[in-house]
Amino acid sequence: MRVLLVEDNQLLAQGVVLSLAKEGIQVDHLCSYNQALAALDNEDFSAIILDLGLPDGNGEDLLKHWRKAGVSLPIIVLTANTDFDTRLNCLDIGADDYLSKPFDVRELVARLRAIVRRQHGLDNNQFSFGALTIDFTRCEVHFREQLINLPRREYQLLLEFAQSAGRVLTRSQLEQLTYGWDEVGSNSIEVHIHHLRKKMAPELIKTVRGIGYILAEIQ
Incomplete structure (x- = not known):
């Protein structure tokens, strides 16, 4: 956010x-x-x-x-x-x-x-999307019922995907929403996405060629 x-x-x-x-x-x-x-x-x-x-x-x-x-x-x-x-x-x-x-x-x-x-049409303190669950109050992420420990930037990035579930986000949007006016490395978003995929599932975040990325609902 x-x-x-x-x-x-x-x-x-x-x-x-x-x-x-x-x-x-x-x-x-x-x-x-x-x-x-x-x-x-x-x-x-x-x-x-x-x-x-x-x-x-x-x-x-x-x-x-x-x-x-x-x-x-x-x-x-x-x-x-x-x-x-x-x-x-x-x-x-x-x-x-x-x-x-x-x-x-x-x-x-x-x-x-x-x-x-x-x-974003979320009515409670928890977001569930397939095997992914995010507890907004505790800042906890579970995937396939396993607690996933994420550093701040990765958690922020995953939140943006969750709050835009079903919508493609461009690299520029992700940089702004995650880093704001802080300095951002040329491939920082790609590195964070790589880490999220590695910690949960390679297909969790899909690349939409030429546009950006989208959160996938997987079990």
């Missing part, structure tokens, strides 16, 4: 980035309205965490802009403003959820996972 965090409080943002990274979530951080305005033009994200109190604009206006532009990504609003009308307005103009500052990062993680699951 790759998340865009728009938050001008650097200390808070660092804490969120580190905490979400421990949960296998890639976070790209921007700190202003203008930076965030065009961030979605050529980038792939799973969700957005949006602070309302930005130094150069209003987060509510940014939320409205994205929704009018057809952005359908799940958005969680963060704000120190606990005013009831502000919360209702954010939900009315397109926010999927709302958290008041200060908040427990564990609650942010839980809400983030919940809205992304709903976006």
Whole structure:
């Protein structure tokens, strides 16, 4: 999962980035309205965490802009403003959820996972696809009832395949969703896919020649 965090409080943002990274979530951080305005033009994200109190604009206006532009990504609003009308307005103009500052990062993680699951039509904390099972809460992967230990990048990559089951993902999409703005090696995705196939089954992730990769339902 790759998340865009728009938050001008650097200390808070660092804490969120580190905490979400421990949960296998890639976070790209921007700190202003203008930076965030065009961030979605050529980038792939799973969700957005949006602070309302930005130094150069209003987060509510940014939320409205994205929704009018057809952005359908799940958005969680963060704000120190606990005013009831502000919360209702954010939900009315397109926010999927709302958290008041200060908040427990564990609650942010839980809400983030919940809205992304709903976006992909997953109704519970577990994904099952043939012999593959992923427990989102425990960050555990089982294949043919065997626990598979995966490092963070491989787990992130497998999550992207799971949340896009039945859909081909290009190499570029996988790089963005797994690495974000971090530096990525020229064949990193191919290496991770090789490791996933080796640890589970060679046919688990199929290559669609000239396009990308797709998760296969195997027993």
